[in-house]
Amino acid sequence: MDERKKQILHALIRDYVDVGEPVGSRTIAKKYDLGVSPATIRNEMSDLEEMGFIRQPHASAGRIPSDKGYRYYVDHLMEPEEKLLSEAEQQKVSDFFNNCAAEMEQLFQQSCRLLSSMTNYTAMMIKPRLSDSVLERFKLVRLNHNQLLAIMITNDGKIHNKILHVAAGLTDGKLAELEAVLQQRLLGLSLAKVTDSVVSELARHLLEQQNLLRQTLDLLQELLFDYKNEEHNSKPLIQGMLNLLKQPEFHNVDTVRELFSVLETDDVVKELLAVAPDKQRGTVVYIGDELSPQGMSACSMVTTPYYVNGEKVGSIGVLGPTRMPYPKVIALVEQISSEVTNKMGGQAENAK
């Protein structure tokens, strides 16, 4: 892979991403002046094709990058200055985060929407796992003789409730004791750490010292059960699916249907977003067939994690056609993810 081949591949990809049509040798010679004639470029392109970096949609057409070509571009060819956001974009992002909602749930939604509108692709995000959030307050409030309201406040500022049915014999005094014990044992733990084992240890403790009913324990189990499953929370946010319809790649309804069906099964998206941060530090780009699920081979995905206290708690990403301006998209995703990280960090401080 000599220098000139690199230049040609780079030029070809830039042009194709821009225009969306197969690029011929003449075009490259004219637009990007490499100091050689189209014929030379043709020879080089022939080599590049043999190496698998580009291909011809049909015999008498120009070349388009293959997945492998994009991969090489992303790994070796992209230049730092391509990644810069324009003045206006920079402005738009920081404006948004200066004025955005304080509430977490809304922040997530709106960040996602911003990302999708600025890239014109589909943005997706997994929210921090609930089980990572730390229990900051725990309250038991009596509603009436046999109903109790359990309140948990976590460090992300969320308030969780559950109505518990209790045996009639629970006096106010015992209730207060119970609350105190629970507070002592559970506060400061992440919901994940409030595992069954902690709960059951607590059970022994309560049974011996406080002489409280086993039933209370079952209730606690029940209370935490939802958050272990955390079905509703783990559903990824997806914004701007319609943007994809604007792309010429998706002008065929069947393709669209296939792709959207995949997106609708949240699991797939979740896996894609979730796997990324564990495997590798920072931003990950999936190109074409690297997206395992069927029906997405015409797509690429750029994802990056965001952090709270230095720990990866979720990811945010963009799904678009393989023919996407990778540097721009990567820059945007990273910019927004870092803003989210900031906001989350700030928010978490405030709540403490």
Place this chain on the structure above:
Amino acid sequence: MDERKKQILHALIRDYVDVGEPVGSRTIAKKYDLGVSPATIRNEMSDLEEMGFIRQPHASAGRIPSDKGYRYYVDHLMEPEEKLLSEAEQQKVSDFFNNCAAEMEQLFQQSCRLLSSMTNYTAMMIKPRLSDSVLERFKLVRLNHNQLLAIMITNDGKIHNKILHVAAGLTDGKLAELEAVLQQRLLGLSLAKVTDSVVSELARHLLEQQNLLRQTLDLLQELLFDYKNEEHNSKPLIQGMLNLLKQPEFHNVDTVRELFSVLETDDVVKELLAVAPDKQRGTVVYIGDELSPQGMSACSMVTTPYYVNGEKVGSIGVLGPTRMPYPKVIALVEQISSEVTNKMGGQAENAK
């Protein structure tokens, strides 16, 4: 509009809904035996076209129903027996509602999904307005010296929270008094009725008798503010947009994009669903251009309200192409809405 014309229109619509292609005079003569020749039917169809009930997509094609034709069909031609659900469908619906989730939010989502999967169209629903739900419990819990947790439980079983910041001077005693007054004045009122006027009347009362700070009032205002706006709650549920892609009417990506954009702006959908129950008792069918927003003229919508304690609290409906089997869809929508009504009634009883 003589009897034979009606028969021909009826036959034409049934056939077109079934097959999806323009219907010719020969087809009608063969399939539905009206005892007359194609020529006669041609003459009648010519009249029907002049009257605006049917039209020709192009000169040498068969006829298809116009919006007006569907309208006439829905208003005068549909026969009760067309509306019957099959054994299997009936079974599916009742099975679903026997095993469905107890929680409201899930019930709504799942009902919507059921409706969309059984019709193969898009189902949509507006949830009961929060401001209609009645305040059943009200609690103030102190978190620390300057934070208060306000808890409201409404008769739909929902728990609402808000953290309030209070002046440091609020003693436990005053807090209890405050809670008592608020309980006395607010319980049993719908959130809508807890209007600014009630709040401000309460303000006077508190200021005079309890000598509590104006600040507390502001907090209460703030507390209720969310529920008056109730942004998040009023967002309509939409399920099965992808189903529409299966319809031949939506094989053109531009049409799809236009339609989906309309659906994405919740307001439009909300209005459609919301207007229905006020205007008229029971099920409403919008056909083609009767759906005011641009980009939906190829669609029809069937909506019907559901009730709690005899009052309309929301609606559920189906959006599909104008070429839809109206009787079936109407029957399904009504069936499911009545099941939802049942469930809601039952649920409301339990919560009390």
Place this chain on the structure above:
DNA sequence: TGTTAGCACTCGACCTCTTTGAGTGCTAAA
């Protein structure tokens, strides 16, 4: 007067054929 048969006519769908032009690969010369 209403109904029917017959027939000419229309027009989209589909097929084939041709033209056009962008782009290549190859060869021979610089």
Place this chain on the structure above:
DNA sequence: TTTAGCACTCAAAGAGGTCGAGTGCTAACA
């Protein structure tokens, strides 16, 4: 090793032709 020149390929777009479903009209019939 690079370049110019040229023959070749192939999709896209357009033109022409056939087919068939379906109509409208007219004249005959009950």
